[in-house]
């Protein structure tokens with residue numbers, strides 16, 4: 001019998017290992033990653049919205065991944081932003097360099113462009129074979145806030161949100177890119193707030209109970225460009241046999257998202273894979289007109305571990321370039337939350353304490369750093385190799 005294989009990754013609790021089944025990835029069944037029709041969300045009939053919320057709760061507590069259809073954002077808005085992004089990513093490196101995150105110091109290197117193979121989300125896998133353009137929430141682009149009210153951002157919020165004047169230098173980006181991407185981002189801000197009401201229902205809360213925590217949300221965007229992974233030649237494989245080349249080649253390594261939920265638009269190329277609770281990789285194939293929704297670590301925490309923050313990665317072996325846009329949603333970074341009473345059964349104890357959203361994100365970043373430095377230590381890797389964390393999915 002071949003020895004069990006493990007997937008190693010960073011988690012909020014530190015490095016963890018998950019056993020893997022010895023089978024190649026297979027397509028997810030509709031029961032594993034359901035397509036949920038969002039139309040009832042826009043109905044005036046609250047009983048329809050409640051039925052929809054129970055479908056969401058079912059998916060959140062069993063797979064942590066689902067697709068939404070009829071979400072109300074026209075496909076053309078995504079396609080225009082997709083084409084604009086492709087055009088930009090295909091331009092020469094020198095044209096993209098002015099947008100490099102390292103030039104965006106005021107944003108602490110978060111906002112902007114990251115060139116190919118400069119990110120490594122999971123050190124047990126290859127460097128990420130992707131380029132990306134990311135930015136964080138800026139109230140100047142939020143339809144909820146009128147330009148004249150921007151001066152009134154409360155001080156305890158202001159230190160966490162960027163304002164246009166000290167934000168990313170959009171002038172370095174061609175308008176052909178920024179206009180459609182910002183337009184899409186604004187539509188996503190509205191959809192995210194509507195979804196937050198649905199999730200509130202699904203969490204046993206009143207529909208509007210979470211609204212305030214999303215007034216200045218932590219709503220970031222990553223536009224991901226994945227060139228095809230070219231499998232190494234035999235010579236190269238031999239050369240790599242002792243080093244990095246042994247690691248599985250990934251477009252973005254296995255990880256969980258940090259915050260509450262992610263809305264993902266993917267083109268029709270495919271490559272997104274989701275790890276089920278048995279250790280089987282499932283292909284989350286593209287389905288036109290849908291968005292993928294997955295839940296993150298903070299959601300898992302505030303639901304006492306019930307809503308799953310599911311491990312996923314991208315392997316683009318299609319031979320074609322792939323583009324995705326991931327919108328990450330969290331409460332405002334100035335907010336704080338503990339386990340929600342509404343999710344607890346009678347007598348159930350809270351597993352986790354309250355933690356601020358900013359502290360949470362810092363902790364997750366710290367854990368990823370720790371995992372990278374821990375890799376240098378061979379005893380630790382051996383320990384990881386034999387560890388099976390059953391509690392943390």
Ligand SMILES: O=C(O)CCC(=O)C(=O)O
Nearest residue numbers: 222224266272314324326
């Ligand atoms: O491109 C994708 O399909 C997934 C991207 C992703 O997981 C991320 O950006 O966190």
Ligand SMILES: [Fe+2]
Nearest residue numbers: 255256257312
């Ligand atoms: Fe992700």
